[in-house]
Amino acid sequence: MKKWGKLGMALWLAGHGVSLLAAGTPGEFAGASSMLIDEQSQAREVVRSIPAGAALERFVMKDAKGRNVAYVALTEGDTGGVVFVDGKLAGVLDRRQTQAFYSCRGFATANQQYWGKLADQWAGSLLQQMKPASSVQLAFSGKSAVQSIKSIVDNPLIGQVKSLLDMGTNPLNIVKTLNKSRADLKEKVRNDELIAALAKLEPGDDEGKLAAILLPQDVNFLGDDVIMAYPKYSVDYLVQHGKITLQQQPSFLQLSRGQAALFYRPGVEWSKCTPGDWPMTVS
Known part of the structure; x- marks a missing residue:
């Protein structure tokens, strides 16, 4: 332990x-x-x-x-x-x-x-x-x-290694593969920088601070409130009165639009799924 x-x-x-x-x-x-x-x-x-x-x-x-x-x-x-x-x-x-x-x-x-x-x-x-x-x-x-197999398979650097092994001896293929590897590496560095910046955000921070780091990849408007969603990272930021009030992962906005089945449970009285009554659906 x-x-x-x-x-x-x-x-x-x-x-x-x-x-x-x-x-x-x-x-x-x-x-x-x-x-x-x-x-x-x-x-x-x-x-x-x-x-x-x-x-x-x-x-x-x-x-x-x-x-x-x-x-x-x-x-x-x-x-x-x-x-x-x-x-x-x-x-x-x-x-x-x-x-x-x-x-x-x-x-x-x-x-x-x-x-x-x-x-x-x-x-x-x-x-x-x-x-x-x-x-x-x-x-x-x-x-x-x-360090699971899934994480390793999803690692973009593994894809770069495979590309280098498969590029053969054709000069054109070599140039294309190396250029792609460089682009992938730059993207990874940029991605790491974005994540590091997002890591500093907390509830109460200004909306502009988030937007300056990365504009939303998806947006949903709720009156004066805004959900700034980032499907790439599966994270939602709820902005109310110009302030971040909620950070949610995975992105419920993203899941509700394409993977709502993840929320399903058999035998639920869905009409009770409200802030006050959801405990009545516990089974």
């Missing part, structure tokens, strides 16, 4: 290759099988540190009381989800609760009612449903560590 109190690592969500708050760092998860979260643990570091395959979703937000609320839902182990308030562990939920919370917010978003518009109400009910905790130990199987 290893305690993660001051370790600044990144969570790579499966299939997306980027964290909500920081760039990934392959290799640092190797051998990690458990994590102890206690009063000394910092939410930002914990949220970054949970292995990709062990995380269903996560978000950070600022509620109506000005508190920073962070949440991570897990895919394995005895604990379903962990909640932090103002950077400190506040409580835990079981897996049935986290699945219901996930599905109902997905249902609302898929029905053109992006959950973040009422994030304060959703978070409020989440805090009511959690079981207060001063410590919790999480266990990970390691099957989806950042």
Whole structure:
């Protein structure tokens, strides 16, 4: 078992290759099988540190009381989800609760009612449903560590190596392949720089700060509010009154438009998927 109190690592969500708050760092998860979260643990570091395959979703937000609320839902182990308030562990939920919370917010978003518009109400009910905790130990199987086959296959550098091996001796092919490799490397460097800049953003930051880093790849307007979505990284930023109030990964806007089946659970009374009634769908 290893305690993660001051370790600044990144969570790579499966299939997306980027964290909500920081760039990934392959290799640092190797051998990690458990994590102890206690009063000394910092939410930002914990949220970054949970292995990709062990995380269903996560978000950070600022509620109506000005508190920073962070949440991570897990895919394995005895604990379903962990909640932090103002950077400190506040409580835990079981897996049935986290699945219901996930599905109902997905249902609302898929029905053109992006959950973040009422994030304060959703978070409020989440805090009511959690079981207060001063410590919790999480266990990970390691099957989806950042050094998994999937991560390696998705690594663009592997594609560059394969291209170099396959380019043959034709001078034209060599030039084309080398130019593509250089372009890919430049893109990777640029991508890393963008991720590092996005890593510094927090709820409460100005909309302009996010736009200056990277213009949104998708946008949804909710009255005066704006969802700035980045499908490449599968992350949403909700902007209200010119301020970032919510960061959500994976992007619920993206999933609701093309992968809404991920929110499905059999036997759910979907009409109860509201900020106040979603706990009634727990089964």
